[in-house]
Amino acid sequence: MTAIETHALSKRFGALAAVDQVEFEVRAGEIFGLMxxxxxxxxxxLRMLLGLLAPSGGRASVFGLDPQRDALAVRRRCGYLPAEYTLPPDMTPRSLLDYIAAMFGLPAEEARARxxxxxxxxxxxxxxDRKLRGFSTGMLQKVGLAQALINEPELLLLDEPTSGLDPLGRHDLLERLRHASAERGTTVVFSSHILSDVEALCSRVAVLHHGRLIAYGALDELKREHKVADIDALYLALARREAA
Structure with a gap:
């Protein structure tokens, strides 16, 4: 089953092609790397997949739904952790989770249990029950990921979730994502510029460069194709090819 499909998906901001004719698919239940x-x-x-931005061209499908026409239905099936997510400093983790659960319309008892x-x-x-003000980056990321999971989403979209974390924090978050995916069968799109995190978590990837898709497929196959041993060398080979 396919969770996400894009066809010539594009987004322009004036003369800038932020996303240019991108085509890929994400299989249901996999952890897919967007690097x-x-x-x-x-x-x-990611914002186009959630219906938060309208494409300039092409189309996307999330569980067979159009993110623009069926935005509410898509978002009800998704959890989202933006790259720049400012948590309300005067809320507590518990009150934030209660609030997000209420936004999804969860019954109070079920919301409390989750x-x-x-x-x-x-x-x-x-x-x-401590206010979020003064939480460390690692603690805030935990709370951010928890709020993205409160509705038990079928699809989890994570934008640079390990950025700003120390090595132990990154390892802990990656393990939690593996557990969430394995336990619930959640499809995860893991977007990151930290290549080692993508390699540790994802078996298939899409590589973007200045808005264009420059590689897509199984990570091991891409490494064999470009005769490299690791993801850093793969990205360098792809970037050099684009610069040539």
Missing amino acids: GHNGSGKTTL AEQLIDSFDLGAAA
Whole structure:
């Protein structure tokens, strides 16, 4: 089953082609890597998949739905962690999860149960009733990921989720994503410029460069095709090819 399909998907901002004729698909249940340098178009692409931005051309499909025409239905099936997500400093993790659950229309009892489960899963118990003001980057990312999971989404869209985390924090977050995907069968799109995180988590990837898709497929096959041993060398080979 296919979770996401794009066909010649494009987004222009004036003369800038932020996303240019991009075509790929994400299979249901997989953790899919979306990689590229900062400014390569990853965030714009994710926002179009959620219906937050209208394409300038082409189309996208999420679980067979059009993100523009069926925006509410798409978002109800998705969890989203933006790259720049400012959590309300005077809320607590518990009150934030309750608030997000209410936005999805979850019954109060079910919302409380899900919030408690996520607080436990992300080791937030000791901080669950503390204001978010003053939380470390790692703690804020845990809360951000927890809110993205409160509706038990079929699709999780994560934009640079490990950026700003130390190595232990990155490892912890990647393990939690693996667990969430394996336990719930959640489809994950993991967008990052930290290539080692993509390699650790994803078996298939799409590589964006200045808005264009320059590689797509199984990561191991791409490495064999370009005769390289790791993802850093793969990205360098692709970038040099584009610059030639």
